[in-house]
Structures are given as structure tokens and as C-alpha cells.
Amino acid sequence: MNLGQYTGPLCPLPADHATDDQARVQLAHGSGGQLSTVLLDKIIRPAFDNPVLAEQQDGALLNAVNSPLAFTTDSFVVSPLFFPGGDIGKLAVIGTVNDLAMCAAEPWVLSCSLIIEEGLPIPQLQKIVQSMAVAARQLGVTIVTGDTKVVEKGSGDGLFINTSGIGKLTHGTHCKPSHIGKNDVLIVNGDIGRHGVAVLSQRQGLEFEKPICSDCQGLADIVQSLLANDIRPNCMRDLTRGGLAGNLYELSLASGWAMEVDEALIPVADDVAGACELFGIDPIHVACEGRFVVIVDARQADETLRIMSEHPSCPMPQQIGHVSEPLGNRDDTVPLVLRSKIGTRRRLDPIRGEPLPRIC
Amino acid sequence: MWQRFADACELAMRYATEYRDAASVNSFVEAIDKICTQHWVLMEVCGGQTNAIIKYGLDELLPEKIELIHGPGCPVCVTPVKIIDYAIALAQQPHSILCTYADMLQVPGTNSSLAEARSEGAQLHVMYSPLDAIAVAQQNPDSHIVVLAVGFESTAPAHALFLQQARQRKLKNLSVLLSHFRVPPALREILANPENRVQAFLAAGHVCSVMGYREYEPIAQQYQVPIVVTGFEPIDILQGIYHCVKQLEGGQAKVENQYARAVTRKGNSTAQAAIADVFEYSDRQWRGIGGIADSGFKLRNGYKMFEPEFHFPGLLAASQETHGGSLLCTSTSCLSGEIMTGLKKPPECTNFGEACTPEKPLGAPMVTSEGACHTYFRYRQTESNA
Incomplete structure (x- = not known):
């Protein structure tokens, strides 16, 4: 047992029990005392190891940059903490990185706040922190500052994570809802609904012969590839909570343009479609964590699809619809219209109520 | 179990693709148009069918001569306000947990909804199956678990099975607030109304998968109205409509079964036996409609220990006294x-x-x-x- 210079009363559990398979997080791990130091020194700092964090300053000291910046934040409360294809840690890094990517930013630095419920097995925490570190390294972002709090048993659900991120807008600030316009088309990078179905199946204890894995993946690289090839999306949106329908609906209202999507063109894998059918949900409302819609001038559509089809993060790039008419011209303009497979048209609304809580 | 779920997903998709095929939809619409010579009013009984009709825009594809009107086959909709009020009162009792389907959370009671009661501290557990409540009761031995059991004949077997299991396990901390309805008496009520316009029914496939369709034969005969047991996919519904129109045009009034892949004339005898073991017919009040004789289920004597009133004596009367025991919607202008x-x-x-x-x-x-x-x-x- 190594307690360094500490000479005070001993905790009933050995202070270096962080390596013990049976060990669980205690309230004292968040108290700012000896156990907090153990948590930070044994688990968190080694995983996120970088010079900025190593300074142990109260905040990260960053150099000034020449480009405009994008800044975003997101909290992650997914239940369960581990699901096929990922865990809350991977999700917390990828989610925030993807939000930066959707602003056309090159992700740069992240913060990470862990709110841990007393009793979380320390090996689980270690695994999650490792996932965060691996995801950050793969996506080229650095976790430069963070915080750890512990709440009493019953006040949380294992672990909540907040990450905030800063990205560099090296290609400018053009990509936003107000730039959506008349000649734009809607392109998605792959089949929708995987993440939500993976989490829901795990939660319900349902398994498949071949498990449905979350589509959780970073999107910054494909976005940077599009930008480097002179594609100038007018807007992009990752299809997280609310799924395709919820996010397009929001973009329609934010941009003032109605949109129309063609059900027959929306990629949905058979296993996801089958599971949704049994769960009684529509894949169009189910969250993804590695899918996004690019809204781009029709003249750049073919080139966008070509670049996407060569990129590993785009399993099924597809043009699914278009921007149709300005909202507000007529009182009865519907923001989002679905052309069904049988040829009828109907409005598509965001999902109502709480059918899929705690999905990310 | 896992393999069966995967198989079920595949089957669900195969059905979905087959029964939503655009070319088949068009050919059924054409076939209906061809045989339809005059205006006919059809009612789809089940809310699931209404949802499919509007979601797929089937009513817009059909010839204008066919008018579809939407029936009372939504158990959440017909559950009276006083049951919601009572459920809220039960959920608010110290050490009680109310298990409910998510659909019920937002339904307005006299003063609030279950969702509002939850935000004020009432203990609610959202269940996917009534069998979830057995686990909740076992995990919370110091609490009393009330199951808000809402449904038609299609959900009655699951609730019956749950009560049989609760009795076998001698669970004392559990009761069930029943809001269970039967379709055939409601059809009679609609047909007996002097303002009735319905000339044929699409009967609810899921209800008939349990009960069969023998009960509908005397209704078709007495009121001279075609009844077609119908499924829930676009092709099912169009086929059901086709059979209704064909009967109407030919002056027939019989029960036909469009949903033969799930329904037989006698229904599911195991499920019926479970229902008969636990429940007996009772008069029931339908929200917005009123009382209909024998249109619901109540617990048989062997299961009376699962009545909430047995565990919370006087609470039902107190709830009705506070809220008036209204049957109708809370808004007087609600239609x-x-x-x-x-x-x-x-x-x-x-x-x-x-x-x-x-x-x-x-x-x-x-x-x-x-x-x-x-x-x-x-x-x-x-x-x-x-």
C-alpha cells in the first residue's frame, strides 16, 4: 500500500484498491482527498495522458489559433453503460466530436466531467475511461481538462458523463441551418437506427444470432474529406436523439425550408427494420451515433456521394430527399413530408412522448 | 429465446414487405373501385387499423364512394376518467408502486395525469408486460404493487396469466386495477344507436386471434351488417374493405375472415381458458360512450384478493367523491x-x-x-x- 506522505486516519478499504477487481467507487473518491487522488492518478490521468493535463492546473492552457472556433457540449446518460458496439465512454467522446464535425470544425480539445454513482465497480470505470482514451486518440482530439464527482448510491445510475469540445473552423463558418436553400438535396452516409436498436435490445435482454451493433463512430474524418475536396455543405446534422425525422424536422424549422424525403430511398438494414417492427417503433425516429445528413446544393450531390462511397464511415451513402419550398408561404406548409413506399404522402413529425429514454 | 427473437424479426420484416407492397396496394384499390357502385360507410373497429389507414394514406387512395369511420377500439381512449383518478390515488398511497403501460401516462384525469402525479412523487413503473409486475412485487416486498391492466380481449390473456402466476406464488403485495373491454357488445351498441351510419365493420384481427369470430355471427345476422375480420397492414385493410364492399354490393351480411394467417373461427382455446379461469363478464363504462352491459371483465371469486379495494378499503369511494366519478372527458367541449x-x-x-x-x-x-x-x-x- 503506497500512501505517499499521507499520515492521517486510514480508510477501511486500502487506498490503492483501485486495482482490485471487486473494488467499487466510494463517496470519498469524489471528496478531493486521498481517494480522489488515487482515482485521478491511477485511472484517469494515465488514460488521458497528455502535456496539458499533466500540468495539473485548474484549467487547460491553450495556445491562440488563427481560425474561428466551434464550441459544443453534450451530456451522456445512456442506460446500460455497455452496449453492443460501444459504451458510454466511447459515446461521450464521439458524440461531442461529431457535434463539432457537423459545424465543419476540425475537433481539437475536449473536457470531460464524470458524475459517478457510489458503488460503480472500479473495473467498469477503468474500462469506460480507457474507451474514452482510445476514441480520443483515434479521432485526434485531446482531453485537456476534466472533473470527477461522486454522488450517493441511488442519486445516479452508475455513471453520467459530460464532454465539451472545441474545434477549429479552418474552412470557415458557412455550414449552418440558415444557409439551407432551395436547390439543396439531403444525403445520408448509411443505414439508420442501429444505435437505438442496439441499446434497446441490450436493455430488454434480447440477443440476435449476430448482434445488432451500435453505429457509434466518428464523423470528423469524412467531413474533413468532403471539405478538402471542395464540397461545401450548407448544413450537416448527426442523426442522434430524435433520429432522421426529429433532426430533419428541427432543421426545417430552423432554416425556414420544408423538406421531403422518400421512404423507399432511406437505408435501413433488414435486422434493424425487423427489430423496430417488433418493438413497434419506426427506424426513422431511432437514434444513430455515426450517421449524418449532408444538405448540399444539388450540383455537388454526385461528387458528395462519390467521396462518401470511398470512405469507411459511409456504409451506404444515399440521397434520400430534397429541400422543397419555403415554410410560411402558405399557412398549411408541412415542415417535413414523407413520400411512402406505396406512393402516398404524409407529414413526418418528431417522435412524441418518451418511447426511447436514455439512449445516449 | 434469442433465436426466436431473431426469427420473429425476420418474419416481421417479411410480412411487412409483403403486406406493404405498392403494386399490390394499387391492384386492390382498383379492384375495390371496380366493384363499388354506391356510397358505403365502413367502420374499422381497432385503433391500430385507424393508425395504419391514416399513416399509409389508404383513405386517400380509395374511391370517394367509400367512407371510413373510426371505431372505439383503443382501450386507452375508452378507459373512464374515474379509473385514471383512482389509479392516481393508488399511486399516491405511501409504499405503493403503480405499474402501467407507457400509453396511460399522459391520459388526463379530472385534475392531473399519471405523468403529473409521478413528477409530484408518486411511484410509477412503466411495464412492457404485466409479468414485469411479478418481479417488481418480489423486489419490493414492503411495497404494494398495483397493475393498471388496460385492454381488450387481445391483452386479457396476458393479464389472466399474470394473475394466475401471482396466485400460484401467493403474492400478497399485489393488486390489479382492471379496465378491460369486450368488442362485440360495443358493436351492438353502435348498431343500436338510431344515429348509426355504419354499414359494415372491419373487425379487429388481434382480438379475434384470441376470441375467434363466432361471437360476431349473430351480430351480422341480427343487424344485417357484413363483418370482416381484418389485419393491420395496408394489404390486409384493403382486402378487408374489398370483402365488405363485395358483401354490401351483393346484399350479403356475414362474417368473413381476411386475417386467416392469425385467426380461426374458434380462436385460441388456451388463451380463452386463461381468461375464463380468472375473469367473468361484467358491465363496463366506456369513456365518452357510457355504460354497456357485459362489455368488460371483472375478477372471479378466486381472484378477489387482487382487487385494489381489498388492500385500500374506501379509497375508490374517496376518489370518486373528490372527482365526481366522471365518465366523460374533463373538457366539456371534447368530442x-x-x-x-x-x-x-x-x-x-x-x-x-x-x-x-x-x-x-x-x-x-x-x-x-x-x-x-x-x-x-x-x-x-x-x-x-x-
Whole structure:
């Protein structure tokens, strides 16, 4: 047992029990005392190891940059903490990185706040922190500052994570809802609904012969590839909570343009479609964590699809619809219209109520 | 179990693709158009069918001569306000946990909803199956678990099975608030109404998968009305409509079975036996419609220990005294009774999409995905009445 210079009363559990398979997080791990130091020194700092964090300053000291910046934040409360294809840690890094990517930013630095419920097995925490570190390294972002709090048993659900991120807008600030316009088309990078179905199946204890894995993946690289090839999306949106329908609906209202999507063109894998059918949900409302819609001038559509089809993060790039008419011209303009497979048209609304809580 | 789920997914998809095929839809629409010579009024009984009709826009594909009106087959919609009030009162008791389907959370009671009661501290557990409640009861031996069991004949077997298991396990900390309805008495009620316009019914496939369709034969004969047991996919519904129109045009009035892949004339005898073991017929009050004789289920004597009143004596009377035991919607201007008996359509209500939305419903049909108002709001509402 190594307690360094500490000479005070001993905790009933050995202070270096962080390596013990049976060990669980205690309230004292968040108290700012000896156990907090153990948590930070044994688990968190080694995983996120970088010079900025190593300074142990109260905040990260960053150099000034020449480009405009994008800044975003997101909290992650997914239940369960581990699901096929990922865990809350991977999700917390990828989610925030993807939000930066959707602003056309090159992700740069992240913060990470862990709110841990007393009793979380320390090996689980270690695994999650490792996932965060691996995801950050793969996506080229650095976790430069963070915080750890512990709440009493019953006040949380294992672990909540907040990450905030800063990205560099090296290609400018053009990509936003107000730039959506008349000649734009809607392109998605792959089949929708995987993440939500993976989490829901795990939660319900349902398994498949071949498990449905979350589509959780970073999107910054494909976005940077599009930008480097002179594609100038007018807007992009990752299809997280609310799924395709919820996010397009929001973009329609934010941009003032109605949109129309063609059900027959929306990629949905058979296993996801089958599971949704049994769960009684529509894949169009189910969250993804590695899918996004690019809204781009029709003249750049073919080139966008070509670049996407060569990129590993785009399993099924597809043009699914278009921007149709300005909202507000007529009182009865519907923001989002679905052309069904049988040829009828109907409005598509965001999902109502709480059918899929705690999905990310 | 896992393999069966994977198989079920595959089967579900195969059915979905087969029964939503655009070319088949068009050929059925053409076939209906060809045999239809005059205006006919058909009622689809089940809210699931209403949802499919509006979601897929089937009513817009059909010839104008065919009018579809939407029936009362949504158990959430027809559950009286006083049951919601009582459920809230039960959930608010110290050490009680109310298990409910998510659909019921937003349904307005006299003063509040279960969702509002939960935000004020009432203990609720959202269940996917009534069997979940057995685990909740075992995990919370110091609490009393009340199951809000809402449904038609299609959900009655699951509730019966749950009560049989609860009795076998001698669970003492459990009761069930029943809001269970039977379809055939409601059809008679609709047909006996002097204002009735319904000339044929699409009967609810899921209900008939349990009960069979023998009960419908005397109704078809007595009221001279065609009844076609129908499924829930676009092709099912169009096929059901085709058979109804064919009978109407030919002057026939019999029961036909479109949903033969799930329904037999006698139904599911195991499920019926479970229902008969636990429940007996009782008069029941339908929200927005009123009392209908023998239109519901109540617990048989061997299961009376699962009555909430047995565990919370006097609470039902107190709840009714406080709230008046209303049957109707809390808003006097809500047309849900007329909507659920097919006398009006949701957009004819002045509250629709204005004072009444899924977020702030005045009546139950705006709450659940099987409610006619919710279905119209979700798929048809335009910005002018949003």
C-alpha cells in the first residue's frame, strides 16, 4: 500500500484498491482527498495522458489559433453503460466530436466531467475511461481538462458523463441551418437506427444470432474529406436523439425550408427494420451515433456521394430527399413530408412522448 | 429465446414487405373501385387499423364512394376518467408502486395525469408486460404493487396469466386495477344507436386471434351488417374493405375472415381458458360512450384478493367523491364520444390541434398512438391548425 506522505486516519478499504477487481467507487473518491487522488492518478490521468493535463492546473492552457472556433457540449446518460458496439465512454467522446464535425470544425480539445454513482465497480470505470482514451486518440482530439464527482448510491445510475469540445473552423463558418436553400438535396452516409436498436435490445435482454451493433463512430474524418475536396455543405446534422425525422424536422424549422424525403430511398438494414417492427417503433425516429445528413446544393450531390462511397464511415451513402419550398408561404406548409413506399404522402413529425429514454 | 427473437424479426420484416407492397396496394384499390357502385360507410373497429389507414394514406387512395369511420377500439381512449383518478390515488398511497403501460401516462384525469402525479412523487413503473409486475412485487416486498391492466380481449390473456402466476406464488403485495373491454357488445351498441351510419365493420384481427369470430355471427345476422375480420397492414385493410364492399354490393351480411394467417373461427382455446379461469363478464363504462352491459371483465371469486379495494378499503369511494366519478372527458367541449362512435372525425372538432394536442390533450383519443385524434394530428395536421 503506497500512501505517499499521507499520515492521517486510514480508510477501511486500502487506498490503492483501485486495482482490485471487486473494488467499487466510494463517496470519498469524489471528496478531493486521498481517494480522489488515487482515482485521478491511477485511472484517469494515465488514460488521458497528455502535456496539458499533466500540468495539473485548474484549467487547460491553450495556445491562440488563427481560425474561428466551434464550441459544443453534450451530456451522456445512456442506460446500460455497455452496449453492443460501444459504451458510454466511447459515446461521450464521439458524440461531442461529431457535434463539432457537423459545424465543419476540425475537433481539437475536449473536457470531460464524470458524475459517478457510489458503488460503480472500479473495473467498469477503468474500462469506460480507457474507451474514452482510445476514441480520443483515434479521432485526434485531446482531453485537456476534466472533473470527477461522486454522488450517493441511488442519486445516479452508475455513471453520467459530460464532454465539451472545441474545434477549429479552418474552412470557415458557412455550414449552418440558415444557409439551407432551395436547390439543396439531403444525403445520408448509411443505414439508420442501429444505435437505438442496439441499446434497446441490450436493455430488454434480447440477443440476435449476430448482434445488432451500435453505429457509434466518428464523423470528423469524412467531413474533413468532403471539405478538402471542395464540397461545401450548407448544413450537416448527426442523426442522434430524435433520429432522421426529429433532426430533419428541427432543421426545417430552423432554416425556414420544408423538406421531403422518400421512404423507399432511406437505408435501413433488414435486422434493424425487423427489430423496430417488433418493438413497434419506426427506424426513422431511432437514434444513430455515426450517421449524418449532408444538405448540399444539388450540383455537388454526385461528387458528395462519390467521396462518401470511398470512405469507411459511409456504409451506404444515399440521397434520400430534397429541400422543397419555403415554410410560411402558405399557412398549411408541412415542415417535413414523407413520400411512402406505396406512393402516398404524409407529414413526418418528431417522435412524441418518451418511447426511447436514455439512449445516449 | 434469442433465436426466436431473431426469427420473429425476420418474419416481421417479411410480412411487412409483403403486406406493404405498392403494386399490390394499387391492384386492390382498383379492384375495390371496380366493384363499388354506391356510397358505403365502413367502420374499422381497432385503433391500430385507424393508425395504419391514416399513416399509409389508404383513405386517400380509395374511391370517394367509400367512407371510413373510426371505431372505439383503443382501450386507452375508452378507459373512464374515474379509473385514471383512482389509479392516481393508488399511486399516491405511501409504499405503493403503480405499474402501467407507457400509453396511460399522459391520459388526463379530472385534475392531473399519471405523468403529473409521478413528477409530484408518486411511484410509477412503466411495464412492457404485466409479468414485469411479478418481479417488481418480489423486489419490493414492503411495497404494494398495483397493475393498471388496460385492454381488450387481445391483452386479457396476458393479464389472466399474470394473475394466475401471482396466485400460484401467493403474492400478497399485489393488486390489479382492471379496465378491460369486450368488442362485440360495443358493436351492438353502435348498431343500436338510431344515429348509426355504419354499414359494415372491419373487425379487429388481434382480438379475434384470441376470441375467434363466432361471437360476431349473430351480430351480422341480427343487424344485417357484413363483418370482416381484418389485419393491420395496408394489404390486409384493403382486402378487408374489398370483402365488405363485395358483401354490401351483393346484399350479403356475414362474417368473413381476411386475417386467416392469425385467426380461426374458434380462436385460441388456451388463451380463452386463461381468461375464463380468472375473469367473468361484467358491465363496463366506456369513456365518452357510457355504460354497456357485459362489455368488460371483472375478477372471479378466486381472484378477489387482487382487487385494489381489498388492500385500500374506501379509497375508490374517496376518489370518486373528490372527482365526481366522471365518465366523460374533463373538457366539456371534447368530442371524444362522437369521435369514438364514428359520428364525427377529429378535424371536425374545434379544439383539434389548437386547444388539444398530444402534449396537452383534452381527451384520451389525442393521447395514444391508437387514438383517432392522435393519429390525425400525427399524420394529417397542417401548420394552420398546429
